[in-house]
Amino acid sequence: MKVIYDEVQKRHHPGFFLTSGARAPNPETPARADMLFAAATKAGLIHEVPPDLGLAPAASVHTPEYLAFLATIYTRWQRIELASEEVIPNIHPDRRDGAYPLSAVGQAGYHMADTSCPIGADTYECALRSAHAAAQAARLVSAGDPAAYALCRPPGHHAFADLAGGFCYLNNAAIAAQALRATADRVTILDVDLHHGNGTQGIFYARPDVLTVSIHADPARFYPFFWGHADERGRDAGLGYNLNLPLERKTGDEGFLAALDRALERIAAFAPGALVVALGLDAYEGDPFAGLAVTTPGFGRIGARIAQLALPTVIVQEGGYACEALGANLVSFLDGFRAGHRVGVALGGERP
Numbered sequence: 001m002k003v004i005y006d007e008v009q010k011r012h013h014p015g016f017f018l019t020s021g022a023r024a025p026n027p028e029t030p031a032r033a034d035m036l037f038a039a040a041t042k043a044g045l046i047h048e049v050p051p052d053l054g055l056a057p058a059a060s061v062h063t064p065e066y067l068a069f070l071a072t073i074y075t076r077w078q079r080i081e082l083a084s085e086e087v088i089p090n091i092h093p094d095r096r097d098g099a100y101p102l103s104a105v106g107q108a109g110y111h112m113a114d115t116s117c118p119i120g121a122d123t124y125e126c127a128l129r130s131a132h133a134a135a136q137a138a139r140l141v142s143a144g145d146p147a148a149y150a151l152c153r154p155p156g157h158h159a160f161a162d163l164a165g166g167f168c169y170l171n172n173a174a175i176a177a178q179a180l181r182a183t184a185d186r187v188t189i190l191d192v193d194l195h196h197g198n199g200t201q202g203i204f205y206a207r208p209d210v211l212t213v214s215i216h217a218d219p220a221r222f223y224p225f226f227w228g229h230a231d232e233r234g235r236d237a238g239l240g241y242n243l244n245l246p247l248e249r250k251t252g253d254e255g256f257l258a259a260l261d262r263a264l265e266r267i268a269a270f271a272p273g274a275l276v277v278a279l280g281l282d283a284y285e286g287d288p289f290a291g292l293a294v295t296t297p298g299f300g301r302i303g304a305r306i307a308q309l310a311l312p313t314v315i316v317q318e319g320g321y322a323c324e325a326l327g328a329n330l331v332s333f334l335d336g337f338r339a340g341h342r343v344g345v346a347l348g349g350e351r352p
């Protein structure tokens with residue numbers, strides 16, 4: 001299996017965000033990428049730098065005005081007298097069907113959901129390279145690799161078609177799924193991050209060709225608050241093609257695996273031709289966000305069960321924050337996944 005990653009992705013280095021109104025260091029640090037890359041290498045994955053795929057991967061799921069905003073906002077922000085170094089919004093529309101503002105401040109509020117997705121000088125380029133990693137992993141899997149790991153940083157699953165949020169700018173998992181649609185009629189995104197994959201859900205909410213499934217801490221009392229509830233099932237042609245499995249705070253391995261079994265049942269019934277795993281490692285019991293309580297061996301069991309679907313699989317890195325076991329959790333998932341994938345294939349799971 002390959003790990004797709006470009007060191008350039010480390011240049012994005014957000015300074016702070018607001019948590020309960022207080023200024024705190026932004027936990028989505030470049031050091032995460034070092035820890036995850038070292039772990040992927042330790043697990044025996046082969047490194048590939050993604051080619052420059054231009055704007056096409058991002059444009060496959062994001063709106064043109066949002067991409068133009070990401071490309072230009074940092075420079076425009078610097079022209080505002082006494083503005084902050086990083087672009088951080090301070091006003092938001094209460095609905096999204098009104099006029100589109102011309103001002104940098106207005107557009108920042110329109111395209112940024114919260115304060116945890118600041119835009120610095122290198123953010124746009126890093127987000128594009130992160131998207132290239134996802135798109136390249138999908139290309140490899142479409143071409144016959146059984147699986148590939150995209151070390152996407154910054155992460156992506158909170159990014160909607162026209163909205164950044166929660167450390168995310170471009171939705172890497174959605175980009176991978178859209179790329180896989182070139183060779184698969186139906187694709188599933190299974191999101192196991194601690195937080196609900198609200199951006200991913202939003203992008204595919206009205207579509208029946210991409211089933212979105214997310215297991216996460218109950219948003220009634222956890223980010224992203226406004227999405228991720230069990231009654232969100234999709235709309236229009238996409239009704240029934242979104243499954244949310246919220247878990248109580250501090251749920252451990254057994255509770256998580258029980259939800260995963262429900263997810264896998266739904267995925268099997270959908271019979272997709274390919275799978276994207278939105279792999280957050282922040283459901284870990286020792287993660288700084290402390291929402292769920294999955295153990296390091298638990299990630300291996302999660303990987304093994306997912307792999308038994310025996311589907312061509314793109315693993316896209318989402319959250320998981322600096323803590324002692326971050327690398328070990330990735331190794332555990334990858335080892336479990338590869339062992340399970342061999343079993344799944346041997347059992348005659350569907351392969352293209």
Ligand SMILES: [Zn+2]
Binds near residue numbers: 282318320
């Ligand atoms: Zn997360």
